[in-house]
Amino acid sequence: MPEMISLEEARSLVLSHVEPLPTETVPLLDVVGRVSAYALTSDIDISPFAHSAMDGYALYAADIEQANEQNPVQLKVIAEVAAGDWYDGSVEHGECVRIMTGAPIPEVLDAVVKYEIVEPVEGDGKPGSTVSFSAPAKVGSNIREAGEEAKAGEAIVEAGEVISCAGIGFLAGCGIVEVATYERPRVAIISIGSELVDPTEVPTGGKIRNSNSFALAASVQAAGGIPDILPIVEDSEDALADAVKSACATHDFVITSGGASNGDFDFIKPVVERLGELLMTTVNMRPGKAQTFGIVDGKPVFGLPGNPAAAYVGFEMIIRPALRKMQGYRYFERPRIKARLSRDVKKNDPRRIFLRSTLYKNDEGEYIVAPARNQSSGLFGVIQRSNCMAIMPEGLESRTAGSVVECVLLDVAEELSL
Numbered sequence: 001m002p003e004m005i006s007l008e009e010a011r012s013l014v015l016s017h018v019e020p021l022p023t024e025t026v027p028l029l030d031v032v033g034r035v036s037a038y039a040l041t042s043d044i045d046i047s048p049f050a051h052s053a054m055d056g057y058a059l060y061a062a063d064i065e066q067a068n069e070q071n072p073v074q075l076k077v078i079a080e081v082a083a084g085d086w087y088d089g090s091v092e093h094g095e096c097v098r099i100m101t102g103a104p105i106p107e108v109l110d111a112v113v114k115y116e117i118v119e120p121v122e123g124d125g126k127p128g129s130t131v132s133f134s135a136p137a138k139v140g141s142n143i144r145e146a147g148e149e150a151k152a153g154e155a156i157v158e159a160g161e162v163i164s165c166a167g168i169g170f171l172a173g174c175g176i177v178e179v180a181t182y183e184r185p186r187v188a189i190i191s192i193g194s195e196l197v198d199p200t201e202v203p204t205g206g207k208i209r210n211s212n213s214f215a216l217a218a219s220v221q222a223a224g225g226i227p228d229i230l231p232i233v234e235d236s237e238d239a240l241a242d243a244v245k246s247a248c249a250t251h252d253f254v255i256t257s258g259g260a261s262n263g264d265f266d267f268i269k270p271v272v273e274r275l276g277e278l279l280m281t282t283v284n285m286r287p288g289k290a291q292t293f294g295i296v297d298g299k300p301v302f303g304l305p306g307n308p309a310a311a312y313v314g315f316e317m318i319i320r321p322a323l324r325k326m327q328g329y330r331y332f333e334r335p336r337i338k339a340r341l342s343r344d345v346k347k348n349d350p351r352r353i354f355l356r357s358t359l360y361k362n363d364e365g366e367y368i369v370a371p372a373r374n375q376s377s378g379l380f381g382v383i384q385r386s387n388c389m390a391i392m393p394e395g396l397e398s399r400t401a402g403s404v405v406e407c408v409l410l411d412v413a414e415e416l417s418l
């Protein structure tokens with residue numbers, strides 16, 4: 001096993017050890033944002049019948065072919081058809097049918113003219129009236145054809161497609177009320193450290209609150225998984241081994257944080273080695289060099305570093321893609337944008353550095369990225385106030401203000417509008 005590997009190697013290694021989970025069938029609303037495991041078909045044509053796109057008059061386009069301002073054409077209104085009605089009477093040339101948006105087009109007619117450009121000559125425009133047209137209409141105008149959106153029996157969604165909110169409506173229209181998708185991974189989260197206490201406690205005497213478990217649980221949830229925060233484990237190799245082993249029996253993925261480095265009380269590496277197969281220990285990135293990965297009892301176990309920002313970035317860049325693969329997603333990259341640095345950035349660590357930063361547009365509409373002043377890997381607050389991570393590639397080349405760098409967009413709310 002090489003000592004230090006690249007982020008790409010780490011990600012491929014972890015992805016090669018996870019597969020999509022078994023499928024489960026869930027009610028329609030529960031599949032939003034998730035992957036359809038199979039192709040889906042509609043039971044009927046959508047829409048099932050040709051219908052009007054406007055409130056107006058359905059007619060034979062040929063009847064008003066010669067109509068113009070000087071020589072308007074008058075037609076007799078013989079019926080009215082509303083959405084939900086079905087008109088199956090006959091219509092002669094010289095006649096038209098008053099029709100509402102969404103109402104089925106009487107079969108023989110081939111155009112609809114909207115109210116606004118039709119003048120009543122006799123009556124109020126309802127059946128029995130005569131109305132006048134002063135322009136021709138194209139065959140098919142304002143008619144939505146049957147089966148325009150979907151044909152009965154044809155695939156409307158491919159296997160592997162992610163269902164959006166609009167997709168939920170599309171499926172509902174096709175009579176699909178439940179969908180087979182991949183199970184959400186159940187993810188155990190174990191924070192390691194004798195210094196840690198629960199957030200409900202006020203820490204004293206060298207203790208700190210366990211914040212990583214909560215950030216990681218939120219990140220698991222945002223990635224579509226089901227987080228399970230397990231009890232804090234003290235810095236003891238045996239206690240950690242017991243916790244990891246039992247988590248592997250009940251979860252699809254196990255994440256630990258802390259104890260990943262080479263200190264006297266850092267036990268995740270020896271524990272994975274003892275219980276299973278240790279596949280990775282160090283990744284060429286900052287924050288988050290100490291990233292442990294291995295397989296225990298057939299389950300992926302990932303040991304994140306204890307420093308909050310290091311745990312967060314390790315999760316974002318390596319674990320999140322794995323959790324997505326387990327749910328059948330095919331794309332794992334967060335969107336990236338190129339932006340100009342707002343200030344000089346000195347590079348005195350050869351690792352690839354992810355600078356927690358704020359991306360914005362200047363008055364000229366160019367993207368500018370402002371790296372936070374404090375890049376300590378002990379801080380969550382800086383990430384709370386960031387909307388991206390600017391990437392400084394491997395090596396020692398410093399960058400000056402104005403140089404272009406690539407930025408990974410984080411899960412940004414509209415408030416941090418780009």
Ligand SMILES: Nc1nc2c(c(=O)[nH]1)N[C@H]1C(S)=C(S)[C@@H](COP(=O)(O)OP(=O)(O)OC[C@H]3O[C@@H](n4cnc5c(N)ncnc54)[C@H](O)[C@@H]3O)O[C@H]1N2
Nearest residue numbers: 191193210211212213258259260261266290305306307310
């Ligand atoms: N001699 C060296 N020491 C360290 C190195 C190194 O290369 N040589 N690397 C440093 C870096 S960088 C990191 S990152 C950490 C990673 O080490 P660990 O994974 O063993 O992290 P811990 O020592 O357990 O904790 C580090 C830091 O984070 C706090 N922490 C831990 N867990 C939590 C939690 N659940 N919630 C909030 N904060 C947590 C912990 O108290 C420490 O302050 O190693 C460096 N050392």
Ligand code: MOO
Nearest residue numbers: 287288289310377
């Ligand atoms: O691995 Mo550390 O992340 O640079 O704090």
